[in-house]
Structures are given as structure tokens and as C-alpha cells.
Amino acid sequence: MSEAPLEGTPAIRVVVSTDAIDVAAEHAALEQGGAVATFTGLVRADDGVATLELEHYPGATEAALTRLAEEAARRWSLAAVTIVHRVGPMRPGERIVFTGAASAHRAAALEACAFLIDRLKTDAPFWKREVVDGHGRWVEARDSDDHAADRWR
């Protein structure tokens, strides 16, 4: 197999949707360049959460995720970058977020994938609301997320 450096502009795919995330299809679309790294986040059932609702800032959300994907493409040699975030109501166990990066080699793919999910948590306008026993409560931002994002700055 050829291992020539990747050339050209990486394929960037950003999706914000109420639809379920099809990980197999997203992964298959990234299978180019030699290495694919992906992260999938699932809704946790912490403290009896029955429903998680995701609010976002239409327009600004897609722009923020696209900027993040473009920054990853500048920092690492990538063939493709994908960010998919679900919005609206969802249940524990369902997929809420998917990030993926394709590259010639594993290091760039793994690092870019970690960068995407760490920075997504602080740089994109999403808000989580948990419904427990019929009562809604907004999820508080966590300092640990800020620290995880800061290591890429």
C-alpha cells in the first residue's frame, strides 16, 4: 500500500440532527487514508435520568463545529473529519455525539479525534436538560471539561 502524504483538502462532514446516529455508516465514510479513529458518546442513565433533551443555537452550532473540524485539519494531516451531534429528546443508551478522523497513520487520527470531542464540549453551543421523575434540570458545565479542552490550546 502507498503511504504518500495526504494531499488536498480533507473532507469535512458536520451534522446536527434529531435523527439517530448511524455509526456504521459514519465509520464507513471515514475509511480512507489508512487509519480511522472515532469517539461515540452515549446518553448515561445517571441518577435515574429518563430523558435527555439537547437544546442548541441553530446556525451558530454548525458554524462552531465546522470551525473545529477545520482547526483539526490544520493541526493534523487528515483525509477526512466528521462531527455528528444529536439534538432534541433522547433516551439513556442512545448515541448523542460522534467524532471521527481519518489519516494516513494512527497518531494523527487518534489525536485529532480526542481534540474534536474535548473541544466540542466547550466550544459548541449545546445545552443538556435532564428529566428525572418528571422534573427537568439543566446540566451544569464541569471544570474538568474546561481542563480537557485547554490541553489543546
Place this chain on the structure above:
Amino acid sequence: MQLLYFAWVRERIGVSEEQVSPPPEIATVADLIGWLSGRSDGHAAAFAEPTRLRAAVDQAFVPLDTRIAGAREVAIFPPVTGG
């Protein structure tokens, strides 16, 4: 100027958006938040703790000391919790 509110800021104010014309002395996002606090009890409740608020001007995240002259759209919201 179009204002947008999200999450508990939206819930406390009771609307997701409104149109305002702040006076010229309202120079920054922080000034705007202070000025808006006088509009209703809901605004006062939403903006009681400015350290818990974040903002975007024309869809870009900005610090609260950012000037708003010429801004078309200002969004005010809690710290984000996606992912």
C-alpha cells in the same frame, strides 16, 4: 438588535428572542445584561449572576466585555454542556 436566549436563561425570561434598541451608553455585552435586567422580573432572575452567563455576538462566542456597537444578533446563555 436581535437578542437570543438559551437554556435556563430563556426559561427565566420566558421568551427565546426579542428585539431591543439599547441606548448609546450601553457599550458592551456586560452593559447590555445590566440594562436588560430592568426589563422584567424574569430578566432580573436570568441575569442575577453575570459570572454564570456566556455570550455570542453575531454567532461568535465572546467575553462579556466585548463591545456591541454594530452587532445585529447577541445571544446570552449559560456555559455550554454538549458532547
